[in-house]
Amino acid sequence: MSILNIDGILLIYNHPLVKSAPTIMEHVDAFEKHSSFKVWKVNTECGFPKRLGEMRFKAIILHYSLFGYKPFMTKGFLDYLEASKNSYKIAFFQDEHRFCKMRFGFINHYKVDCVFTLVEPDFFKETYQKYTNVPRLVYCLPGYVSDRMLEAARKFSVPDEKRGIDIGYRGRNLEYYMGKGAQEKYEIGVEFKKKASGLGLKLDIEAEEAKRIYGKNWYRFVANSRGVLGVEAGVSIFDVEDVVYEAYQRLIADSPKMSYEEMSERLNFCDWEGKIYYRTISPRHFEAAAFRVCQILFEGKYSGLMKPRVHYIPLKKDFSNFNEVIRLFRDPGLRKELTENAYNDLVANGEHTYKKFIESSFDPVLLEAGLKPEISPTESEEVTGLLDEDYWPRQVYGKVMSLRRLQFPGRSLLVPVVKPMLQKYEEWRHRTEF
Numbered sequence: 428m429s430i431l432n433i434d435g436i437l438l439i440y441n442h443p444l445v446k447s448a449p450t451i452m453e454h455v456d457a458f459e460k461h462s463s464f465k466v467w468k469v470n471t472e473c474g475f476p477k478r479l480g481e482m483r484f485k486a487i488i489l490h491y492s493l494f495g496y497k498p499f500m501t502k503g504f505l506d507y508l509e510a511s512k513n514s515y516k517i518a519f520f521q522d523e524h525r526f527c528k529m530r531f532g533f534i535n536h537y538k539v540d541c542v543f544t545l546v547e548p549d550f551f552k553e554t555y556q557k558y559t560n561v562p563r564l565v566y567c568l569p570g571y572v573s574d575r576m577l578e579a580a581r582k583f584s585v586p587d588e589k590r591g592i593d594i595g596y597r598g599r600n601l602e603y604y605m606g607k608g609a610q611e612k613y614e615i616g617v618e619f620k621k622k623a624s625g626l627g628l629k630l631d632i633e634a635e636e637a638k639r640i641y642g643k644n645w646y647r648f649v650a651n652s653r654g655v656l657g658v659e660a661g662v663s664i665f666d667v668e669d670v671v672y673e674a675y676q677r678l679i680a681d682s683p684k685m686s687y688e689e690m691s692e693r694l695n696f697c698d699w700e701g702k703i704y705y706r707t708i709s710p711r712h713f714e715a716a717a718f719r720v721c722q723i724l725f726e727g728k729y730s731g732l733m734k735p736r737v738h739y740i741p742l743k744k745d746f747s748n749f750n751e752v753i754r755l756f757r758d759p760g761l762r763k764e765l766t767e768n769a770y771n772d773l774v775a776n777g778e779h780t781y782k783k784f785i786e787s788s789f790d791p792v793l794l795e796a797g798l799k800p801e802i803s804p805t806e807s808e809e810v811t812g813l814l815d816e817d818y819w820p821r822q823v824y825g826k827v828m829s830l831r832r833l834q835f836p837g838r839s840l841l842v843p844v845v846k847p848m849l850q851k852y853e854e855w856r857h858r859t860e861f
Contacts, residue, residue: 716772
């Protein structure tokens with residue numbers, strides 16, 4: 428088999444072909460749109476392209492969406508990485524507190540050349556530099572201002588006085604082993620809703636997974652809210668050796684209804700809290716700024732980009748200043764001042780866009796590694812044609828595989844019929860992968 432060497436980037440990611448949070452594809456699409464290098468994207472949800480094994484790319488991006496569940500990728504993609512010994516490999520990671528031992532082992536085994544991480548530089552020595560041989564680490568944010576976000580803000584935003592929701596929020600209850608910081612996403616919604624009930628405010632606050640909103644409906648929800656709740660992204664327990672996680676798994680198996688407080692005491696969470704700082708501003712904060720929505724946030728650092736009473740109304744984590752928060756929020760003049768400040772400093776100045784990030788942080792890594800962004804139109808078309816050769820069968824496969832993630836009436840009846848068919852098809856796909 429002859430190998431085609433390609434002066435460009437292969438971006439491997441995973442994304443179900445169903446409605447989901449827009450932030451993942453905003454991140455994926457940004458490289459193709461803004462990089463000076465030619466980028467080809469492959470979604471592992473649709474299986475391994477049959478002609479991919481014939482190609483070797485100068486660089487491979489491993490997107491953070493690959494690393495949410497283990498194993499990280501199917502055998503075909505892992506074998507392809509093994510064979511791509513001369514490709515410059517870049518991994519983008521999020522939720523790095525999970526599967527640390529497997530993540531570190533992956534980096535070392537596949538000789539990842541550069542990691543873009545949410546871990547702040549002060550903690551590099553305690554994480555990647557201690558457990559891996561990765562030559563380069565680059566600190567970044569989990570997401571930036573995208574063209575799609577700005578377009579949605581222009582399309583869906585309405586004046587403050589025409590918005591139907593005073594304060595909106597969607598959160599989720601995360602597993603206890605992530606620490607107290609991770610519980611804030613649930614606690615702020617539950618406690619704020621309880622305290623604000625009966626105050627004459629129109630609330631749309633939910634903290635359960637089943638109540639989450641996706642796709643364009645999420646943008647409409649944000650655009651119809653005068654205010655939103657929020658916390659720093661990330662967790663407060665970053666367990667590099669998976670000690671807490673493994674103990675949690677054993678304990679929760681025996682006592683699935685154990686409270687957070689009891690588990691914290693049993694597993695000595697206090698010994699782990701904050702040892703490695705892993706909190707950050709999130710795309711949700713940029714989003715609220717773009718839509719000019721007033722943010723009511725738990726006090727925090729927010730990557731040094733947001734200041735209390737300048738960009739948001741600060742809420743103490745014990746809710747001791749709740750009455751003051753409500754008083755400040757009811758002032759339309761203050762809301763306008765905060766939202767304009769957030770819009771100007773997070774969005775309008777262009778310092779936190781994907782374009783800026785890729786031009787100033789991502790492309791320079793490749794240039795310094797000796798890669799050049801030149802590629803002929805003929806070569807570009809040839810590569811695209813090869814990767815698209817089995818495009819439609821892979822799309823059908825991806826659609827079917829994505830159904831596993833949906834809940835719908837009659838699902839329980841379909842599973843016994845469809846599951847054996849999927850297993851046989853997956854077995855065939857694995858035999859025909861790289």
